[in-house]
Amino acid sequence: MANEKIRFEGVTKRFGALTVLDKLDLSINDGEVVTIIGPSGSGKTTVLRCLMTLESIEDGLIRIDGEPLNKMESEGRLVPASNAHLRRMRLKLGMVFQSFNLFPHLTVLQNCVEPPIFALGVTRDEARSRAQELLDMVGMGDKQAHYPAQLSGGQQQRVAIARTLAMQPEILVFDEPTSALDPETIEEVTSVIRSLAVKHSYTMLMVTHQIAFAHDISDRICFFDKGRIVEQGPPAAVIDAPTEARTQQFLRKVAQAR
């Protein structure tokens, strides 16, 4: 078995009386590209937010490279993670949001230069040369001096991807990276993500409603419903020949909507 990168063990997340994740078990290997699909409100975003420690969890354990994330070991026992522990563990994680969340008061270049300086402690020169490389890679090298508000959605999302990569994460998390985009600009973002999945060794966990895109780049698809994985496997199985009635129904609905 390949190296396990991420592991959810019986993860339960509640908002008040609402159980959004119900004893979720999910294991993702190093370099694997996993896409979560499923109906609205099924808990897809919540999975990503728990992994990014944007949400605390009520029960269960998340591990990265075998090491507990939401807990830490102290004298042989698991205790709630300290902020220092969370910060150290988060170094391996990078997230791209549906709504980009670029810093609007900073230029494109500053958006990619400042995080490594302030959160990793690299020198400004080093951060700048790496940011320029990454911006070239996502095709935004000629917009370095622009502010986010001066860019299209697709351009902003490509900058957001470069900003995430500038932090040198090992795991990339995407929450519906193309849902806020105009149809004409979706392709420029999916092609960047595709190249990350194919050419680089990142472990990727993505949520998307773009089934064809998911089929194209994923090693594994997880169909989610009501906080549980209903069906998972390679795209050729889950998307092309789903066995569960709920998966079939969802895919039919998505196909009709297009």
Add this chain to the structure above:
Amino acid sequence: MDWRWDFTFETVLPRILPGLWVTVEVTFLSFALSLVLGLFLMIARRSTIRPLSVAAGEFIEFMRGMPLVVVIFFLFFLLPEIGIFLAPFWTGVLAMGIYNAAPVAEILRGGLQAVPKGQWEAAHVLNYSTYRTWRQVILPQAVKPVVPGLGNLLILAFKETPLLSFVAVPEMLDAARRIASETYRFTEPLTVVGILFLILSLFSAVLIRLVERHLLTETRHGK
């Protein structure tokens, strides 16, 4: 009306102009204090530590219902009681600084609420420390929407300074009253004070406009 120009220029202006300087000093020093205290007050109010946020909220409410002159008298007579002896000038700076910290906190809170939640989340996943999140991400975005409100407050602060004459801070009104009581002429000193306040207000309005314009060209963001 009996208006004497020689009296105005030879007696009134030379004695009131130092008061003008005191007014400007008190206003800016107390305002700087208000900004610092207001920032801490706002952070305390948003704190997840219950007693802290409750205390900050109560303090803001308390100050809102309190006339400034009461705060001034209170500090003027109370501080010596507990062994702190300050010149009236510094008591005035302290009183106005504390008094205006509450509205500053409220204005800053409004500015904070204008920063989208996604900005906090981006800082979180980019592993910014709490300090860096505030310093690099949140405050720069919260500043622009608060400038007009803080500007208004600054002008109000100018207009509050005459209250300090009650505790003998030698600002403009204090100087005017001294001249009046010595010469029994009220028209010239009070008119001069009025005109100088008018000039101060116009001047600070221009200043605020300049700051706003500067911020606007500095960050051409926002739609």
